Amino acid sequence: MNQKLIVRAVAAVFTVAVLLGAGYVAGSRRTATDTPIALAMAASPSAGSDKVDTKTGRKVLYWHDPMVPNQHFDKPGKSPFMNMELQPVFADEGGSSGVKVDSTLQQNLGIRYATVVRQDTAEGFSAIGTTQFDESMADVVQSRVTGYIDHLYASAPMQRVAQGAPIASLFVPDWLAPQEEYLALKRSGMDASLLAAARARMQALSIPDGLIASLDRTGKAQTHVTLFAQRAGVVTELNVRDGAMVSPGQTLAKIAGLSKLWLIVEIPESLALQVQPGMTVEATFAGDASQRFSGHIREILPGISGDSRTLQARLEIDNAGLKLTPGMLMRARVSGAKTVSRLLVPSEAVITTGKRSIVIVRNSDGRLQPVQIAVGSDSGDNTEVTSGLTEGQQVVASGQFLIDSEASLTSVLPKLEGSVAPEASPVAPSAASASASAPAAQTYETTGKVEKVTSSDITFSHQPVPALGWSAMTMTFGKPSPTSFPDVKVGESVHFVFKPSDDGYELTQVEPVGSTK
Structure with missing residues (x-):
């Protein structure tokens, strides 16, 4: 009887021990499983907490993973997101926004x-302008008679000429007969009225007064006349060549002066209503900032350019020193009369x-x-x-x-x-x-072993990433979409490429190690 009681007691004690052991193991497993979750969900400490960093002695507000900065922890330890230590955020730097740069x-x-x-x-505002010839100062060299180009002194367009320089010599056959008639009347002793009529006829045929005076002085008829430049400048147009026939009113050449130039300022369409004639313009040569010129807007040209969507304003600038030539780019500052x-x-x-x-x-x-x-x-x-x-x-x-x-x-x-x-x-x-x-589009790559695959991310135990200063670790990377990388399996060795994203890092490519190039 006593023996049975002893056996029953031993069995009861063994049963209790087994139950206690099972409960302990289950509790340990649940605690171990819940610890990262509890740690991850821990709230930030209150302002009155007295956590102090043992290394620096500074008050700590919370700890965080620099790769996931929005998640706060109330104690130091390993990051649940990466195989790295949590970093403290101190009270003397946690209350301000921005970046503290040493x-x-x-x-x-x-x-x-x-x-x-x-x-x-x-x-006012800034604008860009270009220099042009002042068309109001341009002179034309025209023929008043029918003749032929005997000699052309201006050889090509854009040639510089001085004031009074010869441009072309004309042979005018029609001038010979009235001059011989005048000389015959003069030699025959005709009265002054007939001589005056002959002189008036020569003038009507555009024979210059100087040539008529020379005819009276020398008694020899002249059939050649030379045309000269009325001002110094540039031959912008040359419409004839040696030996060409010319007719009355035909333009042989066009000469533009350089002592004054036009500056055409391109005004953006959005500022078109702010521009008025008379506004002051300070212009600087784009190639030499020391070359400054000033003037006032003379007129606003009508119409908006369909290509550049700009309005053109014209002003006259002094170029007496001949430092500027047409086509130069100028930086212009257009200023109004009042200040703001x-x-x-x-x-x-x-x-x-x-x-x-x-x-x-x-x-x-x-x-x-x-x-x-x-x-x-x-x-x-x-x-x-x-x-x-x-x-x-x-x-x-x-x-x-x-x-x-x-x-x-x-x-x-x-x-x-x-x-x-x-x-x-x-x-x-x-x-x-x-x-x-590093630019936002920068990508990084490494190799690793697939530890876990879900619809939203993949966890790898990967090799170091020198470009980011990472050592070998286990880390989770987001997928672009739930259907991305369907062939990736747990335990597989892969080569993968990733990039920074708003939520951490996102995968862009995952391939088995044997298939990478």
């Missing part, structure tokens, strides 16, 4: 700042992407933050800001080459804008520098 790094990058100022500037108060920043501080304009502002705590602005017209080396900035703010005037393209702005600026989303964490300087140095 002063030494700023000096190495050549970052220079400028202050937003308000100035009274004349109303404008908010100005250096033009080099404005980053224009085509869709928006950005400046990098330095906050009161020294952090750099992108600000979208609306720009007006240019004023010399400055650009007017109509909204987005206030007087006295400081902006980055040099060093924006780190983010000088739309592709870089797409990837860098959203990370810099820490104030856009309340839950967004500030970006570490190293992350910002890495983003700035």
